[in-house]
Amino acid sequence: MSPLVLIDTSAWICFFARHGYPEIKNALSLLLDEDRAAIAGPILVELIQGTRTPEEKEDLKKWIRGLHWLPVTDALWYEASEMSFSLRRKGITTSPIDTIIAALAIEYDCLLLHRDSHFTLISRHFDLKCYPG
Numbered sequence: 614m615s616p617l618v619l620i621d622t623s624a625w626i627c628f629f630a631r632h633g634y635p636e637i638k639n640a641l642s643l644l645l646d647e648d649r650a651a652i653a654g655p656i657l658v659e660l661i662q663g664t665r666t667p668e669e670k671e672d673l674k675k676w677i678r679g680l681h682w683l684p685v686t687d688a689l690w691y692e693a694s695e696m697s698f699s700l701r702r703k704g705i706t707t708s709p710i711d712t713i714i715a716a717l718a719i720e721y722d723c724l725l726l727h728r729d730s731h732f733t734l735i736s737r738h739f740d741l742k743c744y745p746g
Contacts, residue, residue, distance in 0.1 A: 617651040617681050618644050618744045619718045621727035622659040640726060640744065651681040653717050655710045683721050685713065692716045696739060703738060707731040715741050 620628075620641060627634035628641045644650045657677060664670040693709070693716040700707060707715075711731040718725040724744035725732060735741050 615647065615649055617683075617721065617723045618649050619651045619653065619683065619714065619721070619723040619725050620644070620656070620680075621714055621725060621729060621732065622656050622663075623728040624726045625656070625660055626663070627728055634728075637726070637728060644726070644744075649681075651683050651721070651723055652677055653683040653714070654685050655713050655717075659710065683717050683723070685717065686720075689713070689716050689720055692720065696735070700735065700738060705734050705738070707735060711735070715739065718742070 624637050624641060627637040641650065660673055660677075661670055664673055690713070693713045696716055697707070697709065697712045700712070708731065711729065712735070715725070715732060715735045717723070719739060719741055724742050726744040732741060732743060736743055
């Protein structure tokens with residue numbers, strides 16, 4: 614069975630854009646068709662924050678319902694904090710949300726679909742696997 618793919622906010626933004634990003638749009642469409650797309654709370658917060666109207670927000674929430682949900686456990690918060698500490702000691706500063714998302718993908722053994730350079734940096738120091746794998 615193919616692994617789940619955690620879809621980062623950056624990939625969703627490309628997917629919903631009116632123009633451009635055909636590679637992400639095609640990849641995400643395929644993942645949705647294969648029922649392999651996953652989401653988690655931090656990504657949902659970022660997506661809802663970016664909606665412009667109550668209708669857009671409700672439409673987005675309907676989209677999300679069919680995805681695999683990855684819970685953020687207490688242990689995962691600790692793992693993300695250790696990752697942040699380790700990265701900072703190497704001179705790499707990432708956003709707390711990106712670090713949590715990376716920790717989620719690692720914990721649940723998912724691939725991560727993104728368009729964010731922070732994840733490329735994290736993958737050089739941790740076992741973060743990006744999509745396509």
